[in-house]
Amino acid sequence: MTREVMTANKAVAEAARLAKPQVIPVYPITPQTTISEYLAQYVADKKIDANYVKVESEHSAISAAVGASSAGVRVFTATSSQGLMLMHEILFAAAGMRTPFVLADANRAISAPLNIWNDQQDSIAQRDAGWLQIYVENAQEALDTTLMAYKVSENSDVLLPSMVCLDGFILTHTVEPVEIPDQETVDKFLPPYVPEHAYLDPKDPMSIGNLADPDYYLEARHDMQIAMENSIEVIEKTCNEFAEIFGRKYGLIDAYKTEDAEIIFVAMGSICSTIRVIVNQLREQGEKVGLLKIRAYRPFPVEAITEVVKNCEKLAIVDKNISFGIGGALYADMKAKIDKETYGFIAGLGGRDITPEAILEMYEKTKNPVKEVTWIGLKEE
């Protein structure tokens, strides 16, 4: 184990190196680019024994990833924003074909207007693709989650690809100390990928990616729902195993000072760090407030969330995305699954800073609500 100061992009690249993928099809895009650069250098320096496929687009990156995974190897790729949108069609194919590879998404806003800064609209727009989506708060969590994602995805009860979502720039381009586990320990945690459900081998021919008519399609999609449900337990189990080996404990969610909280913030990604500071500040003023960090957005861990929020009065949901006409996606999911007085806040789109004052404003507007969904930080005319 070593300790180094690095960006979350470097942490993700380090995790990818430790996971020993054999094919890495990747295409550069801000703010993911440095991941593609680190990996190219690792392959050039023989730090990873992989074929780095210099594809001509994200569409081909994900297509080559599906091909390579189907040919029986561990695969890593990464993208962001427009790149993820270009992958959209094949994200569904990857999940439907049950190719268990890992993609890191450096969360960035979607055009138009063109914007390279952070929000989570890109990955949220892919939530129905059949991928597991885990949102991380810092560089260490990005590294650890990437390693765990392989173990979860490759589990025979799951066999769905995973998307590790890290906030663009806020995490991808800021540095913090990160513990890098050593290879032998990682190898023990994450053995080589041995596919049983699908592989392309002339010694045992099979057809992959077939046509399924109305007699079979419904069952195929239902199997994916079951796999997603199975992943809840597999994620918990994997987190426990990871904690035993590496000493860092994660879960589907992370609850902070929620036991006696009357109002609970619910959020994903790096903004949780800011909210935690505000929670402490409000607690000092005697306010009963807590934070529920959602790590697993897909699968959506309804039971775990219900347990945490059961005694609170109100929920304040922070969304760095917007589903026009309804509100944030997390807000909509919470309203659908959790029976609580719930208020949604749209904030931080296109990299607009979510300040401590903005969090306090959300708290105030949950305590004394005027409307269900409020945009925070809009400039006055």
Add this chain to the structure above:
Amino acid sequence: MDIPDKNLLSPGHRGCAGCGASIAVKLALNALGENTVAISATGCLEVMTTPYPETAWEVPFIHVAFENSGAVASGVEAALRIQGKNDVNVVAFGGDGGTVDIGLQSLSGAMERGHNLTYICYDNEAYMNTGIQRSGATPFGATTTTSPQGINSFGEDKPKKDMPMIMAAHGIPYVATASVAYPEDFVNKVKKAASINGASYIHLQQPCTTGWGFDASRTIEMGRLAVETGSWILYEIENGKFNITFTPEERKPVIKYLSQQKRFRHLQEEEITKIQKYVDAQCEELGL
């Protein structure tokens, strides 16, 4: 020509009676042998060979989408090679739509990167799987459901995209045209393409009974007429060296080819003359 004991494309597939694509894929697979992995773009071939739970493929097969068979093949190739499976043939199939139109970018990337694979375009000159819509490979004058003949239209008004030459411009070691009507020539090219270490491309013309409008028994005859009239020229470009692989004894007028197909039957003297001039120019350019 060697006749194999076992066909690697099995019967029972849902191709139309007289389907030229089935003949081409059968010949290609039999030439490559069992140590082969096949990739297909969405299209007639994929749909007719893999309705779950039945597959016509006797070799490993993968399909992902319409426009990405070049990229999928790249991933498959990269994965096989890193596992040390260097002797496995990787062959990708795409129709003309999946190759010259929607799949062009992904194919261009695969060729430019020089993956050790063979891409075979089975060109039936329109989107046949969806019901005969024009593609970039539809020839001048052909009526299709999206380039229909009418008072104000004689059908497709642009010549066919010159895909083999676009591929040749990538500087890959082997590019060839082929026809399902010349199986020996095609099989030789498939074998040559597979033997070359690097990316290779074969553009095969494949008459389509349904889309072109001729009796199912005449698939091969139509392919032969295309070549005999110079409407389709058989050549190869090996390491930059161009070579015609079949020269008809006497080039027949294009009308002999056009008049046999429903898609051209509406053409007037003016268009036929234009097509003849175009074919003459092509033949002259390529030295046929």
Add this chain to the structure above:
Amino acid sequence: MVTVGCVIKTPGSSKRNKTGSWRTFKPVLDKEKCIDCNNCIIFCPDSSVNKQHEIDYDYCKGCGICAHECPSDAIEMVKE
């Protein structure tokens, strides 16, 4: 129940689908006239002519390519 990802693990399983039922005309070979050119084998879209030039009527769709491409007129298309 479907397999994971609808993968088909039985190569050549399309043989379960007997496309011979599509046929309205059937090719009949006169072995006397056959010159062993193998055109019928090479050009069959349904891999339904074996090395001995026997036609597999379970799958032959009756397209007639074999008869049309036979240089010695050894194959006749007969109405079913």
